[in-house]
Amino acid sequence: MKERLVLEAQKINKYFFNPVETQVLKDITFTINRGEFVSVMGKSGCGKSTLLYILSTMDTSYQGRLLIDDSPVTGKSSSFLSRIRNEKIGFVFQFHYLLAEFSVLENVMIPGLKLGKIGRKELEYKAMEKLRIFGMEDHALKKANQLSGGQKQRVAIARALINDPLIIMGDEPSGNLDKKNSDIVFEIFKELASTFNQTLLIVTHDPEFAAGTDRIIEMEDGRIISQ
Amino acid sequence: MKYSLLLEIAQKLMLARLKQTLVAAVGVTFSITMFVALLGFMNGLNLMLDGLVLNRTPHIRFYNEIKPNPNQPIDGSDTYKSYHNIIRSIKPNNVRKSIYNSAAMIETLQNDERVLGVAPKVSTQVFYNIGNIDITGSINGIDVDAENALFTFDDYVTVGNTGDLKNTNNSIILGKGAADRMLAQIGDVIQATTAQGNSVQLKVVGYYQSGLGELDNVQSYTSLETAQKILGEPSSFITDIQVKLKALELAPSMASDYGDLFEIKADDIQTVNAQFETGTEIRNLISYAVGITLLIVSGFGIYNILNMMIYEKMDTIAILKATGFSGRDVNIIFILIALIIGIVGGAVGLILGYLAGLGIDHLPFETEALPTITTFPVDFNPRYYIIGGVFSLLTTYMAGYFPAKKASSVDPVEIIRGK
Ligand SMILES: Nc1ncnc2c1ncn2[C@@H]1O[C@H](COP(=O)(O)OP(=O)(O)O)[C@@H](O)[C@H]1O
Ligand SMILES: [Mg+2]
Numbered sequence: 001m002k003e004r005l006v007l008e009a010q011k012i013n014k015y016f017f018n019p020v021e022t023q024v025l026k027d028i029t030f031t032i033n034r035g036e037f038v039s040v041m042g043k044s045g046c047g048k049s050t051l052l053y054i055l056s057t058m059d060t061s062y063q064g065r066l067l068i069d070d071s072p073v074t075g076k077s078s079s080f081l082s083r084i085r086n087e088k089i090g091f092v093f094q095f096h097y098l099l100a101e102f103s104v105l106e107n108v109m110i111p112g113l114k115l116g117k118i119g120r121k122e123l124e125y126k127a128m129e130k131l132r133i134f135g136m137e138d139h140a141l142k143k144a145n146q147l148s149g150g151q152k153q154r155v156a157i158a159r160a161l162i163n164d165p166l167i168i169m170g171d172e173p174s175g176n177l178d179k180k181n182s183d184i185v186f187e188i189f190k191e192l193a194s195t196f197n198q199t200l201l202i203v204t205h206d207p208e209f210a211a212g213t214d215r216i217i218e219m220e221d222g223r224i225i226s227q
Numbered sequence: 228m229k230y231s232l233l234l235e236i237a238q239k240l241m242l243a244r245l246k247q248t249l250v251a252a253v254g255v256t257f258s259i260t261m262f263v264a265l266l267g268f269m270n271g272l273n274l275m276l277d278g279l280v281l282n283r284t285p286h287i288r289f290y291n292e293i294k295p296n297p298n299q300p301i302d303g304s305d306t307y308k309s310y311h312n313i314i315r316s317i318k319p320n321n322v323r324k325s326i327y328n329s330a331a332m333i334e335t336l337q338n339d340e341r342v343l344g345v346a347p348k349v350s351t352q353v354f355y356n357i358g359n360i361d362i363t364g365s366i367n368g369i370d371v372d373a374e375n376a377l378f379t380f381d382d383y384v385t386v387g388n389t390g391d392l393k394n395t396n397n398s399i400i401l402g403k404g405a406a407d408r409m410l411a412q413i414g415d416v417i418q419a420t421t422a423q424g425n426s427v428q429l430k431v432v433g434y435y436q437s438g439l440g441e442l443d444n445v446q447s448y449t450s451l452e453t454a455q456k457i458l459g460e461p462s463s464f465i466t467d468i469q470v471k472l473k474a475l476e477l478a479p480s481m482a483s484d485y486g487d488l489f490e491i492k493a494d495d496i497q498t499v500n501a502q503f504e505t506g507t508e509i510r511n512l513i514s515y516a517v518g519i520t521l522l523i524v525s526g527f528g529i530y531n532i533l534n535m536m537i538y539e540k541m542d543t544i545a546i547l548k549a550t551g552f553s554g555r556d557v558n559i560i561f562i563l564i565a566l567i568i569g570i571v572g573g574a575v576g577l578i579l580g581y582l583a584g585l586g587i588d589h590l591p592f593e594t595e596a597l598p599t600i601t602t603f604p605v606d607f608n609p610r611y612y613i614i615g616g617v618f619s620l621l622t623t624y625m626a627g628y629f630p631a632k633k634a635s636s637v638d639p640v641e642i643i644r645g646k
């Protein structure tokens with residue numbers, strides 16, 4: 001039986017028109033299988049972030065076709081795409097984006113509350129489980145801005161996991177952390193891949209980290225040069 | 228479930244900006260308080276001023292008008308019928324002031340079910356004799372019971388008892404101004420002369436004070452019988468028939484109907500007091516304008532604060548959108564913030580407005596001119612509270628609409644990339 005594809009990009013092209021017309025992505029075509037741990041490497045400015053925003057359905061102005069979980073998402077309504085992001089994609093940013101007004105636990109729970117598939121009590125339990133994986137359960141009731149950078153990033157990963165997403169995408173998730181903390185984050189991703197068979201697509205600068213993944217997609221000037 | 232989550236997020240955003248949120252809510256509270264208090268006070272005054280005149284004015288008044296006969300003999304002449312006849316200096320012929328067949332008219336009116344009550348009156352000009360000096364005045368002979376029931380006559384008799392008019396022969400309730408001029412005390416006997424030259428002695432049993440100085444300087448009251456006796460007329464002599472209706476609006480049409488039927492002059496209250504209606508309307512218009520201006524200003528306050536909040540919370544909005552909240556969800560969150568500010572601020576404003584009304588209602592307001600009023604009048608009509616409530620919701624919704632729309636169209640990619 002052919003394995004279902006988690007994500008499929010077909011000839012994706014992207015232009016920016018400001019200040020002058022530039023093509024940032026050129027015929028990007030690749031697939032990601034279930035359980036694969038893929039890293040994306042390339043020089044700064046080659047279009048990695050731009051690609052990730054398209055793959056995560058946040059950016060919809062591109063040419064080509066994008067399929068998630070074997071169904072096309074290109075050209076779908078924004079509320080449909082919101083639902084896809086909520087249910088199937090976990091996103092980890094370079095900067096620790098947490099909601100400052102909410103506690104750590106609430107931050108993790110919010111995408112789950114939004115999805116509304118399980119009740120609040122159950123969700124709280126599940127969120128605590130996720131925090132426990134990353135050793136953050138003791139900080140559950142702190143406000144998000146009372147944490148260190150590394151801790152925030154761990155919470156952000158826990159949040160990305162709360163709805164058991166099809167794929168986790170990360171845009172240089174350790175790029176803003178010191179060596180020790182970025183090692184911790186790498187370990188977490190590796191463990192997610194090996195122990196939980198989580199599909200991952202992570203943009204990174206770190207060759208050492210990339211070497212530990214199943215597959216490396218190399219980009220240069222908006223093209224994939226090897227994968 | 229879905230809305231409760233959005234509500235929770237809205238609450239957290241407001242708590243994070245508690246001070247500004249409170250300032251916005253206080254703005255709404257202030258304007259609603261002012262709106263309700265102002266309108267209540269304004270309308271209280273309006274009702275009082277209207278009451279001053281309208282309560283005492285018959286809805287329809289029947290009387291014989293003194294005017295020249297419209298049918299002059301020359302119009303009946305065959306020779307000059309087709310000419311334009313111009314006659315100058317026509318004099319009215321000797322019309323009787325008394326209403327012909329008044330008893331039958333009163334009975335007809337009393338049997339009309341639209342009529343609340345009928346009060347006959349005899350009014351006549353007199354001179355009050357004070358030593359060598361005569362001052363002009365007018366005496367109204369009234370049916371005391373009907374006058375009390377229909378025109379709250381006893382409210383305006385500040386000293387003495389209206390019943391004495393019936394019980395004491397040849398008694399008079401003097402207008403306060405007239406009494407002051409004559410230095411007439413209660414129990415004194417004054418002398419008056421009618422236009423026909425009859426001289427009468429009348430015993431002062433009370434003072435009448437309407438609040439309208441001009442009236443109080445000349446007007447005095449006796450019973451119907453006393454007035455008829457002064458004039459030397461029989462008990463069928465009536466100069467005015469005053470009618471109070473169940474519905475004020477019917478006055479003009481009924482006045483013209485009965486005027487034609489009785490072949491007599493009939494004035495309705497709307498025609499006589501048109502200027503009061505206009506005054507009331509303009510005062511109302513001004514208070515509404517001021518109130519609504521206040522609300523709109525507080526709406527701008529909310530608009531500003533929401534706009535600021537959106538700029539500050541761009542990151543929050545971006546995260547919410549990145550983790551699966553739709554533009555509509557974000558829109559609802561900010562509309563909820565605006566509405567919560569409106570509801571809380573508005574509700575407190577309504578309560579404070581009511582309390583302010585109570586406060587004004589207890590402020591002493593005593594003036595010579597208005598003997599029946601001791602405190603400022605306030606109208607607690609629920610209408611102002613409903614209008615205030617609806618308007619506070621409406622303006623806060625409008626104030627939230629554009630910021631919320633802006634928030635809902637925030638592009639998360641732009642924010643995330645901007646870091
Ligand atoms: N909003 C934008 N308008 C114009 N050009 C942009 C915009 N965003 C990014 N770019 C350009 O697109 C290219 C790719 O950017 P990006 O995807 O952020 O690269 P990477 O993440 O690989 O460093 C860069 O040359 C950048 O200057
Ligand atoms: Mg980048």
